Amino acid sequence: MKKILITGACGQIGTELTHTLRKLYGVENVVATNIRRGSSETVENEGIFEELNVTDYNRMLELVKKYEIDTIMNLAALLSAVGEKNPQLLWDVNMNGLYNCLEVARETGAMVFTPSSIAAFGPSTPADLTPQDTIQRPTTIYGVSKVAGELLCDYYFNKFGVDTRGVRFPGLISYSALPGGGTTDYAVHIYYEALKNKKFTCNLAADTYMDMMYMPDAIESIIQLCEAEGSKLVHRNAFNITAMSFCPEDIKKAIQKHIPEFEMDYEIDEVKQKIANSWPNSLDDSCARAEWGWNPKFDLEKMTADMIEKLTIKLDIK
Numbered sequence: 001m002k003k004i005l006i007t008g009a010c011g012q013i014g015t016e017l018t019h020t021l022r023k024l025y026g027v028e029n030v031v032a033t034n035i036r037r038g039s040s041e042t043v044e045n046e047g048i049f050e051e052l053n054v055t056d057y058n059r060m061l062e063l064v065k066k067y068e069i070d071t072i073m074n075l076a077a078l079l080s081a082v083g084e085k086n087p088q089l090l091w092d093v094n095m096n097g098l099y100n101c102l103e104v105a106r107e108t109g110a111m112v113f114t115p116s117s118i119a120a121f122g123p124s125t126p127a128d129l130t131p132q133d134t135i136q137r138p139t140t141i142y143g144v145s146k147v148a149g150e151l152l153c154d155y156y157f158n159k160f161g162v163d164t165r166g167v168r169f170p171g172l173i174s175y176s177a178l179p180g181g182g183t184t185d186y187a188v189h190i191y192y193e194a195l196k197n198k199k200f201t202c203n204l205a206a207d208t209y210m211d212m213m214y215m216p217d218a219i220e221s222i223i224q225l226c227e228a229e230g231s232k233l234v235h236r237n238a239f240n241i242t243a244m245s246f247c248p249e250d251i252k253k254a255i256q257k258h259i260p261e262f263e264m265d266y267e268i269d270e271v272k273q274k275i276a277n278s279w280p281n282s283l284d285d286s287c288a289r290a291e292w293g294w295n296p297k298f299d300l301e302k303m304t305a306d307m308i309e310k311l312t313i314k315l316d317i318k
């Protein structure tokens with residue numbers, strides 16, 4: 001990776017990835033792009049920034065050629081819950097965006113990183129310690145696009161030799177930018193509400209287990225996988241990775257250790273609950289550990305301490 005272009009750079013992952021890559025690879029070697037300006041001051045002003053709608057192939061090709069890009073990190077996407085409200089738009093952005101990245105990479109020789117998700121699994125997948133290679137019959141348009149994306153990336157590698165790589169991200173928790181309409185978002189919002197109001201209304205049932213990860217580990221996984229020796233990768237595009245599995249009651253208790261007066265009640269969102277129920281409780285990430293050394297640093301306790309510390313500063317809580 002010498003010159004990197006990031007799509008969706010102002011999103012939840014992109015904001016932090018852009019910042020870290022600029023530090024590691026040099027401000028002049030990272031091109032942050034987003035559908036429009038006005039979403040993130042730091043991403044847009046601390047280095048190179050270009051407007052890019054990922055469904056516009058010609059514009060993507062122009063930017064990749066202009067900056068002599070060798071790595072495309074494709075983070076522009078709609079998430080699971082918002083996708084159920086507009087499946088056509090999700091398909092357009094998530095699938096055509098990825099297709100354009102792959103086609104541009106085929107033409108220019110760039111590498112493509114694109115995330116898959118726990119959403120690539122469905123109700124018929126084994127829910128506990130979900131294996132790397134297993135049944136994938138998701139029931140959301142987001143999940144369908146993720147399975148199609150995993151297969152398309154495999155295809156471009158096998159057919160055209162495009163160096164494609166990817167992980168199946170669990171719910172991602174962070175304090176810089178908010179997630180945009182996912183099923184796991186409650187695990188971000190809960191920290192903001194705990195600090196601001198000492199109470200939170202959870203939209204998933206108390207015992208809904210899902211895999212989760214703190215953003216520093218997620219960023220590390222992208223860099224580690226992209227820097228890994230390609231010949232060692234067996235599962236190039238869809239590595240199960242996880243850092244923790246918890247339910248709303250678990251995260252509530254973890255927060256109460258820092259804010260004892262914190263209270264939580266429940267108002268179930270039926271759409272999100274159905275999606276969450278169709279996803280695994282916990283993934284088996286042994287292939288990622290074996291093939292490229294995946295090893296997360298944050299568990300629920302450590303993440304909670306850090307989130308509370310960082311958000312206390314960000315929200316100016318006295």
Ligand code: SER
Pocket residue numbers: 079080081116117118119142169170171172181182183184185
């Ligand atoms: N966090 C995502 C979502 O909830 C899963 O990839 O949609």
